Amino acid sequence: MSNSSSMFKSSLGKKLVMGITGLFLISFLMVHCFLNSLIFINDGGETFNLGAEFMAKNWVIRAMEIVLFGGLLWHIIQAAILTRQNKKARPVAYAASNPSANSKWYSRSMGLLGTILLIFLIIHLRHFWVVSRFTDEITSGRETLFNEMKEVFSQLWVVILYCLAMVSLGYHLLHGFKSAFQTLGWNHVKYNSMIEKTGMIISIVLPVLFAAMPIAIYMGLIK
């Protein structure tokens, strides 16, 4: 009857994958945000570069990078499959629709918000990940990640793009965090408000800190 493969093919199994990969990606964001916030120490990037070096050389982190890309891909592919199924389930649209009467716009726009994040991510990886992994700029010591950051964030369009992407991230997390717990079956009056508040804090603090980095560097506040 129910074996593990049929479970992951089912609607509920796919939801479970979305929830678990989503929470895993949030855990990555927290580490990423903490490390990058080291630039706010404002010591010429010394502490931040130490952190970046640790992440680049630690084999556990290197292995987790592969898991991270796997999780990200799984999240994206599953979302695409689910979206296609959902569209098929309503082939004829309503002529008159009033969805704001029963749900929040961002909860209905996870696909759009996610697509914006994906486009951002491609640009973001090109800015930093490609330079640090596929060139010897940083390993050779000619360049540091901190200097790379200062260079990238000296362009206004990049700063604006990053800020817009962080707005998308905030709304994506605002629905995604609590939605993941509902999918995992964690719904109880005892802790529902705690999940909601934690989700709210995460979806404000992470994007605000992330957005503050390009803004602060562009304005020359980080020396």
Next chain:
Amino acid sequence: MSGNMNLTLKVWRQKNNNAEGKLVNYQVKDISPDMSFLEMMDVLNEQLIVKGDEPIAFDHDCREGICGMCSLYINGRPHGPKDRVTTCQLHMRSFEDGQTITIEPWRAAPFPIVKDLAVNRSAFDRIIASGGYVSVNTGNAQDANSLPIGKEDADLSFAAAACIGCGACVAACKNASAMLFVSAKVSQLALLPQGQPERYLRVHNMVAKMDEEGFGNCTNTGACEAECPKGISLSNIARMNRDYFVAGIASDN
């Protein structure tokens, strides 16, 4: 409140499931605010019959808000603008004189249109038949308090059992997902001792049937709960998720 109303109605007309459908404009005059929405539809149909036109097909039965037969997507919301009511319990006082009202059928691939506003909701019956029952004899009605069921569980089970299977959850969901309906039918039995022997087989089979019928996937927007005329809670979906994963991990079924 007092004066009667003149209204413009845009109603979905479709001969059968294979035919092309379209919205058709109708005028109704002198509608009492005390009429139910379905009585207003009756007035329109009488007008059409007198003119020799085909009356509009729509589902209805008890007109008491308990049978789950009436539907209608009214001005962009299932069962109209009021919360916690079925269309038959919606009154014309919820609208204004001169207003335009758009009336459409439930839109979902598993709910094919029979005619005009009537859709075939047999998919729900097939989901129930796949597991929404108990195979044990429960005997006669018990003496009060003789069954060991906690008050909280009894209340939750009763609240889930209030689902009338109207399909408003599917109609409201942007993904046409039936998870609120299925989770209510799973929960009402999962919370009671009589439902335990088949608990995990039931959730497995009902979810499989739901998927097979072609309903969409839940994205936790909460539209179903907000539009449900019986206030079925999203916590039922969480319970269904839990039971389904236990069925996948720990059950022999």
